[in-house]
């Protein structure tokens with residue numbers, strides 16, 4: 001987690017934060033009635049901007065990744081060059097959905113683990129990489145989303161990855 | 172606010188107080204994403 005926090009801590013413009021009410025067909029079917037009830041869910045979307053040294057300007061779009069919000073995801077991901085995936089090491093399994101979406105979308109990405117005081121320390125980077133089934137080339141950093149410098153470092157790791165892996169015709 | 176924003180981007184004034192870099196190729200859209208709020212902010 002930390003999407004809203006990270007964008008707020010690095011953005012040089014006042015970050016925008018919106019809450020979208022989505023109506024979704026509940027995945028839970030009432031056994032007795034057999035009807036799917038509809039409920040609304042709030043999805044938070046954030047927007048910010050940061051200029052990096054070297055003249056690259058990042059437009060940051062914060063959005064949760066979950067398969068059931070696929071249409072929203074496709075809209076927001078349109079035109080993006082890469083993704084920074086914020087992963088809470090205390091709840092690694094909660095990130096499988098979003099990593100799946102990012103990979104399906106074909107977005108290059110970097111993983112940033114939140115630094116929480118109670119985050120498990122017994123995981124080695126290799127174990128975390130294996131748990132998330134990451135490619136060896138996928139950047140993996142730790143990040144305190146509340147700290148601008150830490151957040152910028154995570155974004156720089158992603159940008160460096162994008163530069164290293166850009167299509168040959170752009171080199 | 173970020174400290175590493177000493178930008179070298181050439182900006183062109185667009186309207187009132189809005190500055191856009193003059194080269195569109197340097198604009199990069201990035202997603203910041205993660206799991207859907209199992210731990211919602213207060």
Ligand SMILES: Nc1nc2c(ncn2[C@@H]2O[C@H](COP(=O)(O)OP(=O)(O)O)[C@@H](O)[C@H]2O)c(=O)[nH]1
Nearest residue numbers: 001002003004005114115116143144145208212
């Ligand atoms: N210690 C620590 N707290 C964090 C970090 N990122 C977010 N938080 C806290 O976690 C809570 C939820 O963060 P938020 O940015 O709203 O998460 P979002 O749902 O991904 O937008 C807030 O109280 C943040 O201060 C982090 O990297 N380290």
Ligand SMILES: [Mg+2]
Nearest residue numbers: 003004005044
């Ligand atoms: Mg948020």
